[in-house]
Amino acid sequence: MPKLRSISEKTWSKVSLTTLLTGLASLSVLLTSTILLTASYQSKKQSLMDTTLSLNLSNANKMSHTVDSLFISMRNSLKYSASLFMAIDDMGEDEIDRKLELMRNSSNYFNSIILVNEKGLVSNVSPQAVGTKGKFISGKAALEALAAKESYVSEPYTTSSTGRLIVFMSEPLFDKHGVYRGVIGGTIYLQQNNVLHMIFGDTARDDDGSYFYMVGSDGHLLYHPDQERLGEDVTANKVVQKLIQGRSGQEQVVNTKGVRLLAGYSTVPANGWGVVVVSPFSVMYEQLIRHIMTMLLYTLLPFAVLMVAVVLLARGLAKPFVSLADLVSHIGTDKFELPERKQHWNREADLLTEAISLALTDLKRQTDQLTLDAITDPLTGLLNxxxxxxxxxxxxxxxxxxxxxxxxxxxxxxxxxxxxxxxxxxxxxxxxxxxxxxxxxxxxxxxxxxxxxxxxxxxxxxxxxxxxxxxxxxxxxxxxxxxxxxxxxxxxxxxxxxxxxxxxxxxxxxxxxxxxxxxxxxxxxxxxxxxxxxxxx
CATH class of the missing domain: 3.30.70.270 (Reverse transcriptase/Diguanylate cyclase domain)
Known part of the structure; x- marks a missing residue:
């Protein structure tokens, strides 16, 4: 009886050890693939985030520069027009109307242009359909512009007469004797076709879900792909708060609708506005999923073959697997260096280690290739x-x-x-x-x-x-x-x-x-x- 018990215990011990070794080896391979995929996922995620943020900031800077140049041109246009009316007392009504109409149609900067005398009376307007000629101004912005006697840009506001959401710019009028005679002002109808739509209309939203918007210095939307949101107060947005403070930059944000975004933002020096270019996180995750699927496609067959080899060669390979596990433990970071491969005394274990090294080398080569495929020229910053x-x-x-x-x-x-x-x-x-x-x-x-x-x-x-x-x-x-x-x-x-x-x-x-x-x-x-x-x- 003691002899039978000893044989039974020896058989149980042998089977348990084989199963344990097979299980441990299989688990090592599975962990290797999991760690590789996780490391690749994190590395690719960070790379996509950094690239998207940089591109959005670059686009926001370009757009803010465009808007800055536009408003400087609009300001210069008004100043030039104001100089034309220094002899306003010598002009007839028809001549003034013609000049205003010519100014509006030649530049396309403004939806309407008005002349307001020093008493607040609208003496001339283009187009005539606006219907304010002969009326006294009552809006806060127009009154502020008249009282300022200097260059003026309003925050967006809704007019009481037409119900339009507008931005009002003006320049003071002085006659040839230097006497203040009122203002010449131009309006931009934010909810209708305007100069901003002419410049940015086709680029407001990309196919990948990225889009941009503009806010005034008070945090209200001036331009947005969804025109129904124009005039909305978005000061609760952290990016908008930084723009109001005159700051530019890039960061991850959650907008007022609760959507996670990657944002680049830049201020417009000429008027205190801000431009924000955003890309939804969902777009980045779709790219990550495609990346992981590609990784699986490349690694599934090698690891399947490797798993079969591990099961067949598990017995007697415990010691060589120590070095293999050590190799696996060092690849959990975004960057890792493959150590110089050492020869194992066991031929099967040596082949297995070589197969894993080849797989890791192939993965590293793919990761390096992603870096080499950068879209820009490193010297000039232009596309390559x-x-x-x-x-x-x-x-x-x-x-x-x-x-x-x-x-x-x-x-x-x-x-x-x-x-x-x-x-x-x-x-x-x-x-x-x-x-x-x-x-x-x-x-x-x-x-x-x-x-x-x-x-x-x-x-x-x-x-x-x-x-x-x-x-x-x-x-x-x-x-x-x-x-x-x-x-x-x-x-x-x-x-x-x-x-x-x-x-x-x-x-x-x-x-x-x-x-x-x-x-x-x-x-x-x-x-x-x-x-x-x-x-x-």
């Missing part, structure tokens, strides 16, 4: 060649008309040879800044390579692109470069689909036009198939 080619192919597939400008710096090698490569880098950044400030938000600026840049002008003809190219060329010649001498460029232009429906052929034609510009003396812009002689500035 890969992104340019992707966008151009996308536009041609969609059939979207556009023009391409290929720009090359004239005698760039001489700049590097004379001033050094560091100065050459500064010149490249200077060119990139000039090009970026010369195009619209919907246009694309890329550094193609070396001293060559490429612009994609959305919904733009070759002739319009030629005007843009000439503007860039003139700006570079008139401004001071990092090497204290004018920089000249040569530019080639082609239009899709006028010159070619093929993106590769279109680029080749624009490049040929660039070389034509080089061959005919440099410092000029040439349209494909057409030699456009340009007089140097």
């Amino acid at each position: 060649r890969r992104t340019f080619e992707s966008i151009m192919h996308e536009w041609t597939q969609e059939g979207t008309p556009f023009s391409i400008i290929v720009l090359d710096i004239d005698r760039f090698k001489a700049i590097n040879d004379t001033y050094g490569h560091q100065a050459g880098d500064e010149v490249l950044k200077y060119i990139a800044d000039t090009v970026s400030s010369s195009v619209r938000l919907q246009d694309v600026c890329c550094r193609y390579g070396g001293e060559e840049f490429v612009l994609l002008l959305h919904l733009c003809s070759a002739q319009e692109a030629h005007m843009v190219a000439e503007g860039i060329r003139a700006s570079l010649m008139k401004s001071t470069s990092p090497v204290s001498k004018p920089i000249t460029v040569s530019l080639g232009i082609a239009q899709y689909p006028l010159h070619s429906p093929s993106p590769d052929e279109l680029f080749r034609l624009a490049d040929q036009a660039l070389y034509k510009a080089k061959e005919t003396g440099r410092n000029r812009a040439v349209i494909a198939d057409t030699v456009v002689a340009q007089r140097k500035l």
